[in-house]
Amino acid sequence: xxxxxxxxxxxxxxxxxxxxxxxxxxxxxxxxxxxxxxxxxxxxxxxxxxxxxxxxxxxxxxxxxxxxxxxxxxxxxxxxxxxxxxxxxxxxxxxxxxxxxxxxxxxxxxxxxxxxxxxxxxxxxxxxxxxxxxxxxxxxxxxxxxxxxxxxxxxxxxxxxxxxxxxxx
Numbered sequence: 001x002x003x004x005x006x007x008x009x010x011x012x013x014x015x016x017x018x019x020x021x022x023x024x025x026x027x028x029x030x031x032x033x034x035x036x037x038x039x040x041x042x043x044x045x046x047x048x049x050x051x052x053x054x055x056x057x058x059x060x061x062x063x064x065x066x067x068x069x070x071x072x073x074x075x076x077x078x079x080x081x082x083x084x085x086x087x088x089x090x091x092x093x094x095x096x097x098x099x100x101x102x103x104x105x106x107x108x109x110x111x112x113x114x115x116x117x118x119x120x121x122x123x124x125x126x127x128x129x130x131x132x133x134x135x136x137x138x139x140x141x142x143x144x145x146x147x148x149x150x151x152x153x154x155x156x157x158x159x160x161x162x163x164x165x166x167x168x169x
Contacts, residue, residue: 001017001136001138001140001141001144002017002018002133002134002135003015003016003017003018003024003133003134003136004016004018004132004133005133006131008131008132010027010132010151010152010155010156011038011152011156012027012029013026013027014026014027015027015148018131023043024042024043024144025040025041025042025043025148026040026041026043027039027040027041027152028041034055035052035053035054035055036053037050037051037052037053038050038051038052038053038152040145040148040149040152048062048063048145048149049061049062049063049148049149051069051149051152051153058153060072060073060149062088062145062146062149063088063145069153072085072086073085073150073153073154076094076096081097081158081161082094082095082096082097083095083150083153084109085146087143087146087147088143088145088146089142089143091108091109091110092109092110093106093107093108093109093143093146093147093150094106094107094109095151095154097154102120102162103118103119103120104118104151104154104158105117105118106136106140106147106150108139113137113139114137115136115137115139115140116134116135116136116137116140116147116151117134117135118133118134118135118151119132119133119134119135134147134148134151
């Protein structure tokens with residue numbers, strides 16, 4: 001399964017099944033200075049997940065379970081940008097940023113299988129255009145809510161880090 005974000009902003013986008021063009025999720029983050037809340041709704045409009053951006057104390061709610069974002073999506077080590085989470089299936093997964101790119105891969109820790117890869121959008125001036133998205137194996141489908149929530153948090157942090165690095169340069 002491959003999913004596309006219809007906007008290049010993962011915190012405010014419709015997410016569709018790339019093959020069918022069917023809307024799967026709507027991600028909404030109302031503009032607000034300081035404390036923001038991102039809500040992920042499924043195609044029926046039901047709330048699937050909430051990500052509360054707070055100064056130093058982000059929180060998430062996934063399938064009714066509330067926890068600190070730093071506990072659920074913890075760094076995978078001291079000197080790494082990789083982030084790990086336990087999905088609703090009870091397995092441990094790790095998002096790893098691919099060196100020198102803005103792409104991530106999601107690895108199932110127990111099997112070391114790559115179950116998802118993200119890709120950025122492309123305008124298509126010299127090649128075909130594409131939307132930002134995630135290409136997944138069938139193994140990721142049952143935990144799609146957790147994959148999506150964890151990805152948007154990783155992507156938001158990557159963009160913030162890139163922005164901070166560009167500002168300081």
